Amino acid sequence: MSAPNSPSMRTPLARVRNLGASHSGTKDFWRQRLTAVAMTLLIVPVIVIVLMLLGRNQAGAAQILGSMPIAIVLLLFIIASCWHMKIGMQVVIEDYVHSEKVKLASVMANNFFCIAVALASIYAILKLSSGV
Amino acid sequence: MTARIERPLSPHLQTYRWTLTMALSIVHRATGIALYFGTLLLAWWLIAAASGPTAYAHVQAFTGSIIGRLIVFGYTWSLLHHLLSGLRHFVWDLGYGFKQSEREGLTWAALIGGISLTVLVWIVAYTIGGGR
Numbered sequence: 001m002s003a004p005n006s007p008s009m010r011t012p013l014a015r016v017r018n019l020g021a022s023h024s025g026t027k028d029f030w031r032q033r034l035t036a037v038a039m040t041l042l043i044v045p046v047i048v049i050v051l052m053l054l055g056r057n058q059a060g061a062a063q064i065l066g067s068m069p070i071a072i073v074l075l076l077f078i079i080a081s082c083w084h085m086k087i088g089m090q091v092v093i094e095d096y097v098h099s100e101k102v103k104l105a106s107v108m109a110n111n112f113f114c115i116a117v118a119l120a121s122i123y124a125i126l127k128l129s130s131g132v
Numbered sequence: 133m134t135a136r137i138e139r140p141l142s143p144h145l146q147t148y149r150w151t152l153t154m155a156l157s158i159v160h161r162a163t164g165i166a167l168y169f170g171t172l173l174l175a176w177w178l179i180a181a182a183s184g185p186t187a188y189a190h191v192q193a194f195t196g197s198i199i200g201r202l203i204v205f206g207y208t209w210s211l212l213h214h215l216l217s218g219l220r221h222f223v224w225d226l227g228y229g230f231k232q233s234e235r236e237g238l239t240w241a242a243l244i245g246g247i248s249l250t251v252l253v254w255i256v257a258y259t260i261g262g263g264r
Contacts, residue, residue, distance in 0.1 A: 054261025
Protein backbone atom coordinates (compact mmCIF):
# COMPACT_ATOMS: atom_id res chain seq x y z
CA MET A 1 0.00 0.00 0.00
CA SER A 2 1.37 3.39 -0.89
CA ALA A 3 2.21 6.09 1.60
CA PRO A 4 0.09 9.27 1.26
CA ASN A 5 2.87 11.14 -0.59
CA SER A 6 3.75 8.34 -2.97
CA PRO A 7 4.59 9.62 -6.47
CA SER A 8 2.47 6.90 -8.09
CA MET A 9 -1.03 7.86 -9.10
CA ARG A 10 -2.21 4.27 -9.27
CA THR A 11 -4.78 3.21 -6.76
CA PRO A 12 -4.23 0.08 -4.64
CA LEU A 13 -6.96 -1.65 -6.62
CA ALA A 14 -5.30 -0.90 -9.95
CA ARG A 15 -2.05 -2.27 -8.59
CA VAL A 16 -3.50 -5.68 -7.83
CA ARG A 17 -5.92 -5.88 -10.71
CA ASN A 18 -3.65 -7.01 -13.53
CA LEU A 19 -1.51 -9.86 -12.25
CA GLY A 20 -2.55 -9.47 -8.65
CA ALA A 21 -0.72 -9.99 -5.40
CA SER A 22 0.85 -13.22 -6.63
CA HIS A 23 2.41 -11.37 -9.61
CA SER A 24 1.50 -14.34 -11.75
CA GLY A 25 -2.23 -13.88 -12.13
CA THR A 26 -4.39 -16.98 -12.31
CA LYS A 27 -1.74 -19.19 -13.98
CA ASP A 28 -1.35 -21.43 -10.95
CA PHE A 29 -5.11 -21.70 -10.51
CA TRP A 30 -5.46 -22.79 -14.13
CA ARG A 31 -2.51 -25.19 -14.07
CA GLN A 32 -3.72 -26.76 -10.84
CA ARG A 33 -6.95 -27.67 -12.65
CA LEU A 34 -5.21 -28.62 -15.89
CA THR A 35 -2.98 -31.11 -14.08
CA ALA A 36 -5.95 -32.33 -12.02
CA VAL A 37 -7.94 -33.16 -15.17
CA ALA A 38 -4.86 -34.85 -16.63
CA MET A 39 -4.48 -37.06 -13.57
CA THR A 40 -8.20 -37.84 -13.50
CA LEU A 41 -7.85 -39.20 -17.03
CA LEU A 42 -4.64 -41.07 -16.19
CA ILE A 43 -5.59 -42.55 -12.82
CA VAL A 44 -7.26 -45.73 -14.12
CA PRO A 45 -4.35 -46.75 -16.40
CA VAL A 46 -1.87 -45.90 -13.63
CA ILE A 47 -3.69 -48.09 -11.10
CA VAL A 48 -3.86 -50.91 -13.67
CA ILE A 49 -0.10 -50.58 -14.29
CA VAL A 50 0.67 -50.75 -10.56
CA LEU A 51 -1.60 -53.80 -10.18
CA MET A 52 0.13 -55.47 -13.13
CA LEU A 53 3.44 -55.19 -11.30
CA LEU A 54 2.33 -56.80 -8.06
CA GLY A 55 4.14 -59.95 -7.13
CA ARG A 56 6.73 -59.63 -9.90
CA ASN A 57 10.47 -59.50 -9.39
CA GLN A 58 12.69 -56.70 -10.68
CA ALA A 59 13.24 -58.29 -14.10
CA GLY A 60 9.51 -58.69 -14.66
CA ALA A 61 8.74 -55.19 -13.38
CA ALA A 62 11.49 -53.65 -15.51
CA GLN A 63 10.16 -55.36 -18.62
CA ILE A 64 6.63 -54.01 -18.08
CA LEU A 65 7.78 -50.51 -17.08
CA GLY A 66 10.03 -50.36 -20.14
CA SER A 67 7.22 -50.88 -22.62
CA MET A 68 6.36 -47.73 -24.53
CA PRO A 69 2.67 -47.09 -23.73
CA ILE A 70 3.25 -47.78 -20.04
CA ALA A 71 6.31 -45.55 -19.89
CA ILE A 72 4.40 -42.72 -21.59
CA VAL A 73 1.41 -43.01 -19.24
CA LEU A 74 3.73 -42.95 -16.22
CA LEU A 75 5.73 -40.01 -17.57
CA LEU A 76 2.55 -37.99 -18.12
CA PHE A 77 1.27 -38.90 -14.67
CA ILE A 78 4.53 -37.95 -12.98
CA ILE A 79 4.78 -34.61 -14.75
CA ALA A 80 1.15 -33.78 -13.92
CA SER A 81 1.43 -34.90 -10.29
CA CYS A 82 4.71 -33.12 -9.55
CA TRP A 83 3.40 -29.92 -11.09
CA HIS A 84 0.13 -30.27 -9.19
CA MET A 85 1.86 -30.89 -5.87
CA LYS A 86 4.27 -28.01 -6.38
CA ILE A 87 1.35 -25.61 -6.77
CA GLY A 88 -0.62 -27.22 -3.93
CA MET A 89 2.23 -27.11 -1.44
CA GLN A 90 2.98 -23.50 -2.38
CA VAL A 91 -0.62 -22.59 -1.51
CA VAL A 92 -0.23 -24.35 1.84
CA ILE A 93 3.07 -22.51 2.50
CA GLU A 94 1.58 -19.16 1.57
CA ASP A 95 -1.36 -19.83 3.89
CA TYR A 96 0.59 -20.78 6.98
CA VAL A 97 4.11 -19.33 6.74
CA HIS A 98 3.92 -15.65 7.54
CA SER A 99 7.58 -14.72 7.89
CA GLU A 100 8.66 -13.46 4.48
CA LYS A 101 12.14 -15.02 4.65
CA VAL A 102 10.94 -18.43 5.84
CA LYS A 103 8.22 -18.29 3.20
CA LEU A 104 10.71 -17.64 0.39
CA ALA A 105 12.97 -20.42 1.64
CA SER A 106 10.02 -22.83 1.91
CA VAL A 107 8.71 -22.00 -1.56
CA MET A 108 12.21 -22.54 -2.91
CA ALA A 109 12.61 -25.85 -1.07
CA ASN A 110 9.20 -26.89 -2.41
CA ASN A 111 10.35 -26.20 -5.96
CA PHE A 112 13.57 -28.13 -5.43
CA PHE A 113 11.69 -31.10 -3.93
CA CYS A 114 9.11 -31.33 -6.72
CA ILE A 115 11.65 -30.89 -9.51
CA ALA A 116 13.98 -33.47 -7.93
CA VAL A 117 11.19 -36.04 -7.48
CA ALA A 118 9.97 -35.44 -11.03
CA LEU A 119 13.41 -35.67 -12.64
CA ALA A 120 14.46 -38.72 -10.62
CA SER A 121 11.28 -40.56 -11.62
CA ILE A 122 11.53 -39.46 -15.25
CA TYR A 123 15.16 -40.56 -15.36
CA ALA A 124 14.24 -43.97 -13.93
CA ILE A 125 11.50 -44.50 -16.53
CA LEU A 126 13.72 -43.44 -19.42
CA LYS A 127 16.46 -45.73 -18.14
CA LEU A 128 14.00 -48.64 -17.97
CA SER A 129 12.78 -47.83 -21.50
CA SER A 130 16.24 -47.68 -22.99
CA GLY A 131 17.18 -50.91 -21.26
CA VAL A 132 20.67 -49.86 -20.15
CA MET B 133 8.32 1.66 2.94
CA THR B 134 4.66 0.80 3.00
CA ALA B 135 1.90 1.77 5.37
CA ARG B 136 -0.29 -1.16 6.32
CA ILE B 137 -4.00 -0.68 6.12
CA GLU B 138 -5.92 -2.34 8.92
CA ARG B 139 -8.29 -4.57 7.04
CA PRO B 140 -10.90 -6.71 8.72
CA LEU B 141 -9.60 -10.22 9.35
CA SER B 142 -11.55 -13.37 8.80
CA PRO B 143 -12.19 -15.20 12.08
CA HIS B 144 -9.97 -18.19 12.69
CA LEU B 145 -11.01 -21.84 12.54
CA GLN B 146 -12.00 -22.34 16.18
CA THR B 147 -14.82 -19.80 16.06
CA TYR B 148 -16.73 -21.77 13.45
CA ARG B 149 -19.22 -24.54 14.10
CA TRP B 150 -17.84 -27.73 12.59
CA THR B 151 -19.52 -28.75 9.36
CA LEU B 152 -18.98 -31.72 7.10
CA THR B 153 -17.69 -29.65 4.20
CA MET B 154 -15.27 -27.84 6.49
CA ALA B 155 -13.89 -31.08 7.93
CA LEU B 156 -13.52 -32.55 4.45
CA SER B 157 -11.86 -29.37 3.21
CA ILE B 158 -9.19 -29.98 5.85
CA VAL B 159 -9.01 -33.66 4.86
CA HIS B 160 -8.54 -32.62 1.22
CA ARG B 161 -5.54 -30.52 2.18
CA ALA B 162 -4.17 -33.17 4.55
CA THR B 163 -4.40 -35.91 1.94
CA GLY B 164 -2.72 -33.55 -0.54
CA ILE B 165 0.18 -33.06 1.86
CA ALA B 166 0.36 -36.82 2.50
CA LEU B 167 0.47 -37.48 -1.25
CA TYR B 168 3.21 -34.88 -1.63
CA PHE B 169 5.51 -36.92 0.59
CA GLY B 170 4.06 -40.24 -0.60
CA THR B 171 5.36 -39.44 -4.06
CA LEU B 172 8.81 -40.18 -2.64
CA LEU B 173 7.65 -43.79 -2.38
CA LEU B 174 6.64 -43.84 -6.05
CA ALA B 175 9.99 -42.29 -7.03
CA TRP B 176 11.92 -44.75 -4.84
CA TRP B 177 10.04 -47.67 -6.41
CA LEU B 178 10.75 -46.50 -9.99
CA ILE B 179 14.41 -45.78 -9.24
CA ALA B 180 14.77 -49.21 -7.61
CA ALA B 181 13.20 -50.91 -10.64
CA ALA B 182 15.71 -49.08 -12.83
CA SER B 183 18.64 -49.86 -10.51
CA GLY B 184 18.50 -53.62 -10.20
CA PRO B 185 17.25 -56.69 -8.31
CA THR B 186 18.78 -55.80 -4.92
CA ALA B 187 17.32 -52.30 -4.81
CA TYR B 188 13.95 -53.61 -5.98
CA ALA B 189 13.98 -56.33 -3.33
CA HIS B 190 14.48 -53.62 -0.68
CA VAL B 191 11.36 -51.80 -1.89
CA GLN B 192 9.38 -55.03 -1.94
CA ALA B 193 10.57 -55.90 1.56
CA PHE B 194 9.36 -52.49 2.73
CA THR B 195 6.01 -52.51 0.94
CA GLY B 196 5.47 -56.09 2.09
CA SER B 197 6.04 -55.25 5.78
CA ILE B 198 3.15 -54.31 8.07
CA ILE B 199 4.21 -50.65 8.25
CA GLY B 200 4.84 -50.59 4.51
CA ARG B 201 1.41 -52.03 3.79
CA LEU B 202 -0.21 -49.49 6.11
CA ILE B 203 1.63 -46.63 4.39
CA VAL B 204 0.73 -47.87 0.90
CA PHE B 205 -2.87 -48.41 2.01
CA GLY B 206 -2.95 -44.87 3.40
CA TYR B 207 -1.40 -43.62 0.18
CA THR B 208 -4.04 -45.41 -1.90
CA TRP B 209 -6.84 -43.91 0.18
CA SER B 210 -5.28 -40.42 0.13
CA LEU B 211 -4.94 -40.62 -3.65
CA LEU B 212 -8.48 -41.81 -4.33
CA HIS B 213 -10.05 -39.53 -1.73
CA HIS B 214 -8.14 -36.50 -3.01
CA LEU B 215 -9.20 -37.43 -6.55
CA LEU B 216 -12.91 -37.68 -5.74
CA SER B 217 -12.78 -34.68 -3.44
CA GLY B 218 -11.07 -32.81 -6.28
CA LEU B 219 -13.82 -33.79 -8.72
CA ARG B 220 -16.22 -32.25 -6.18
CA HIS B 221 -14.23 -29.03 -6.48
CA PHE B 222 -14.63 -29.21 -10.27
CA VAL B 223 -18.40 -29.32 -9.86
CA TRP B 224 -18.18 -26.22 -7.67
CA ASP B 225 -15.74 -24.53 -10.09
CA LEU B 226 -18.32 -24.98 -12.83
CA GLY B 227 -20.89 -23.27 -10.63
CA TYR B 228 -23.04 -26.23 -9.60
CA GLY B 229 -23.73 -28.05 -6.36
CA PHE B 230 -23.86 -25.17 -3.90
CA LYS B 231 -27.21 -25.97 -2.25
CA GLN B 232 -26.88 -27.45 1.21
CA SER B 233 -28.16 -30.88 0.19
CA GLU B 234 -26.01 -30.92 -2.97
CA ARG B 235 -22.76 -29.92 -1.33
CA GLU B 236 -23.28 -32.33 1.54
CA GLY B 237 -24.20 -35.09 -0.92
CA LEU B 238 -21.08 -34.46 -3.01
CA THR B 239 -18.95 -34.48 0.10
CA TRP B 240 -20.42 -37.74 1.40
CA ALA B 241 -19.96 -39.23 -2.07
CA ALA B 242 -16.26 -38.31 -2.05
CA LEU B 243 -15.80 -39.70 1.46
CA ILE B 244 -17.65 -42.98 0.92
CA GLY B 245 -16.43 -43.35 -2.68
CA GLY B 246 -12.81 -42.87 -1.61
CA ILE B 247 -13.03 -45.54 1.07
CA SER B 248 -14.94 -47.99 -1.17
CA LEU B 249 -12.56 -47.59 -4.11
CA THR B 250 -9.55 -48.04 -1.84
CA VAL B 251 -10.96 -51.29 -0.45
CA LEU B 252 -11.86 -52.40 -3.99
CA VAL B 253 -8.34 -51.71 -5.31
CA TRP B 254 -6.83 -53.63 -2.39
CA ILE B 255 -9.16 -56.58 -2.89
CA VAL B 256 -8.07 -56.70 -6.54
CA ALA B 257 -4.44 -56.29 -5.48
CA TYR B 258 -4.63 -59.19 -3.05
CA THR B 259 -6.46 -61.34 -5.59
CA ILE B 260 -3.84 -60.70 -8.28
CA GLY B 261 -0.54 -60.37 -6.50
CA GLY B 262 -0.77 -60.87 -2.80
CA GLY B 263 2.97 -60.25 -2.71
CA ARG B 264 2.67 -56.58 -1.88
